[in-house]
Amino acid sequence: MNWVTIIWAMIASACLTLALVHVLVWWHRPEARANLLFALMATATAVFAGCELWMMRAETPIAFGTAVRWGHVPIWVLFVSLVGFVRLYLRAGRSWLAWTACGLRTLSLILDFVFNPNLNYREITALRDVSFLGERVVVADGIPNSWMLIGQLSLLLLVIFVADAAISVWQRGDRRQALSVGGSIVFFVVAGTVQTMLIFWGIIHTPITASVFFMAIVAAMGYELSQDVFRAARLSDDLRDSEERMNLAAEAANLGMWVWDVVRDEVWMTEKGRALLGFAQNTRLDASALISRVHPEDREARAGAIKHAIETQGEYSTEYRVLLPDGRLRWIGARGHCIHVGDPKGIRLLGVSIDVTAQKQAEAQTRQHREEIAHLSRVAIMGEMAGSLAHELNQPLTAIVNNASAGRRFIAKGRADLPKLDSLFEAVVSDGRRGGEIIRGIRGMMRKGEEVRRPVNLNDVIGGVLGFVRSDALERHCALVAEPDPELPLVEADLVQIQQVLLNLVVNAFEAMREMPPATRRVIIRSERESHALVRVSVRDFGTGLPVEERRIFDRFFSTKREGMGMGLAIARSIIVAHSGELAAANAPDGGACVHFLLPVIAEGNGG
């Protein structure tokens, strides 16, 4: 053993070790092709180091020539992988330069095997001993082959290519990378090329030590790659930390987290999330398993929300009931969004779920209370109006009795002709229907039941209320004017409750004009479109106006009526607020008050 052998063997083994490490990296992450190219470069460097040793220990000129010839193979590999590495890793460099350089290099490899003994020599005339690192090694004397200019041209192109790539990386802002990868490649390729050129052209007589320069390049690039590994490790630490923090937060907030790989139909879910839906820890979850837990009535709405999120690649937000295996019912609120990962088909939906049962129960209880109070107040107001409602019902009854009596009298007198009787019967039928409608309306208002929201035309509500208050208005000597907007869009509402609100406002308007002279008593009910999203219904009176600041009239137990309980407006407001609307009052500039409510229009195309 001597120093040369030790150093070159070390270069080779260091390069091979690095190559092995990066091959393994590539093996586990096939997308890490830069690591594969790096491994190829390191291996080629190791092989070339072997070739150099072979040259230094050559016994004959022929053996030396063979060693030089075979040395071109690892050089080609190294060359091509270096170009590939720059393109892949630095994501820079002009491709025409890359292709030209690789083409020339390939040409020179072919020529290397065409010429004898190789690309660099026409003939090796003699070997001579020189002293190198205190050792005796051989170098060759010979006639240089001018074709080796092609190889050297390819190296020049390589340097230009790398320098150009490094400049664009520098301009991109990755200055350290430009220097360590680009700079080291340029420097050591130039150094290695200059040395071999001097040797092959017979200007200096030293052994070829290009592998040392190549190893420097490998080391620089290896360092760069290892930085990536460190970065990845740091990121994964950070990720683990933040994941832990998130888990803690999620646990504390009772959040279940989940990811659904839509294409592969796999669901990952945290322990909490599984517990929420009643799944065991280790069962495999997919979409159909989740759906099986959802209450059948809520499945369609949930599927719609998922479809919407995937189609718009946007937010997912829904609430649904879950039937647990033990038969209990649980309300789940889920929020998330749809993302694309990797290839365009990799759609994932990720988000959180939370148990909203308690909230839902509270909401239901609130609604029930509101419904009960609203019902009581409805019954009360209908009770107050019982007299005028009876009158309203009396009219068709009177007409029926009169017409039927008329018919009987015609018959008794023998003057009953069929057309006359038919017209009497027709009137009886239509008045009977009218009476039935009045009763249906009253029954609707007295009915105690869950609210039913459906598309409602507020003009119909106005029509219904006019039917209730017409007689009342007559008795109070109050003119009643309806100004409905015929183009009014629909709102989503409980008809009876909105009718109740309007009834309340109209009766209040009557009350406000109790002290006014009959000729000035007038109530105007008007419907109109407030904006593209809101409809307004207003009740205007010509009474004394609001006696206090507007706010107080909505307070419970505050009443300006002598025998009022003060519940009416408070209930009206709570009904309107529950319909996502707004109830407000103001004094009109020319006397009297105007109370109005706004309700949201049903969004177009949101019918499902």
Place this chain on the structure above:
Amino acid sequence: MEDEENRGSQRESSSAMKELEPRIFVVDDDQSVRTSLANLFATEDYAVEIFASADEYLARLPPPGPSCLVLDVQLPGLDGLALQRQLTEEGKVEQIVFITGHGDIPMGIRAMKRGAVDFLPKPFRDDELLSAVALALARSAENLRQRGEVVESRARLAKLTPREFEVFRLIIAGLLNKEIGAELEVSLRTIKTHRGRVMQKIGVVSVAELVRLAQKAGVAPASHGTK
């Protein structure tokens, strides 16, 4: 039975006023009630006019013959009771049958005190309404007849000279000729002449007839001294 009698009387009065047929006015704001009332009255061949409000009714032509007003209490604008009051204030005598869907006893009493014929809560029996209407028409006819007699008797009295009218008032006061002469300080003969003219001009033969005419014409007997 009462019904039969009423109908009888109605026929009687209509025959008495042959040339002027009775007419019923209906005022109700509810269209189906209005037309049903018209149907009911058609069974008795009454002439009917219907109105939706008091104002419409007031704009009608006044009827020449007997008439009656079937009036709803609850009306937009001027209501039934207010219309009754207004008619009374303007001195227009109208026989009114009130109908109401929402009436109470005080309201009924008030209406009756002001001279309403009847006050019927809706819905009512056909014969109730028809007999009330028949009564109202009978009263209206009677009024007309009375008003006609007054006109006629006053026309007869208008033929007298002031002196003769003075003698007329003393005769119906029950004074004898000589007492009248003493009262007027003229001879008995002169009084006899006046008396003969009065009887001749008025066209009666007895003092009793003179008294009846005076009553119809609304002429009070003369107050006289006790000489």
